[in-house]
Amino acid sequence: MxxxxxxxxxxxxxxxxxxxxxxxxxxxxxxxxxxxxxxxxxxxxxxxxxxxxxxxxxxxxxxxxxxxxxxxxxxxxxxxxxxxxxxxxxxxxxxxxxxxCENSTGYSMKDLVGKIGEVSVPIPVKGYGEVVMKVGAGNTNQIAGNLEQEELPAGTRVVVGETKEGILFVFRYE
CATH class of the missing domain: 1.20.1300 (3 helical TM bundles of succinate and fumarate reductases)
Known part of the structure; x- marks a missing residue:
């Protein structure tokens, strides 16, 4: 043995x-x-x-x-x-x-709903701008539209309310 x-x-x-x-x-x-x-x-x-x-x-x-x-x-x-x-x-x-603990850098646009970001390119009342959001260990820039029909200047903190066709629709974070 x-x-x-x-x-x-x-x-x-x-x-x-x-x-x-x-x-x-x-x-x-x-x-x-x-x-x-x-x-x-x-x-x-x-x-x-x-x-x-x-x-x-x-x-x-x-x-x-x-x-x-x-x-x-x-x-x-x-x-x-x-x-x-x-x-x-x-x-x-x-x-x-x-x-x-395996991590992925991939994300879905639907994962961004409810996340807080910051406007980097001003979002006009009727039009599109850009927001920067933290995703995982990095940041992502996304095209954004306005949900509340108000102009959002650069530097404004926003929350993603919904996504449609690859565009984030945001409102002011209070």
Whole structure:
């Protein structure tokens, strides 16, 4: 059984080294093969969680076999429990938070409704100007019309009330 523990430990360490050194190349070669595992209901099957669990199983099995007087079955059970505990810890402390922190710079015009911006090009009563709005980590300039039929000079803070055909319709922010 000690051989199986060593195979698990060495295999996990080699997987980690190969992933660190050749991760991008392998990702291009397999081109989305592991994306099936990243579906919402299979997140816990990420390679980091699985291989990490196998590696911990091997390492804990070796340690328990060598440094305790436990028999084979208790060593296997304790190693599996330790492996599962570490896998759960890795999943909840790393994999799941990283999935939730992915950011995108893309946005929809509908996402701008209700956002506050500032007029950069004056908006006449009947016509269009431009507003600057903060979106994510940057700013965007958008064509804007007036909802309240009043002139909005540059520097006026406004709120987006609606969007139509790629144009923001705004009103004065009070």
């Amino acid at each position: 000690l051989d199986i523990y060593w195979i698990c430990l060495i295999g996990g360490v080699l997987f980690a080294l190969v992933t660190i050194i050749f991760g991008d190349i392998l990702g291009d070669i397999f081109g989305g093969f592991f994306d099936v595992l990243s579906m919402d209901h299979l997140d816990f099957l990420q390679p980091m969680v699985l291989v990490g669990g196998i590696t911990v199983f091997g390492g804990s099995g070796i340690m328990l076999s060598r440094y305790t007087s436990l028999e084979l079955i208790p060593v296997v059970i304790i190693s599996v429990v330790i492996s599962l505990a570490v896998s759960v810890l890795v999943y909840f402390s790393y994999v799941r938070p990283m999935k939730n």
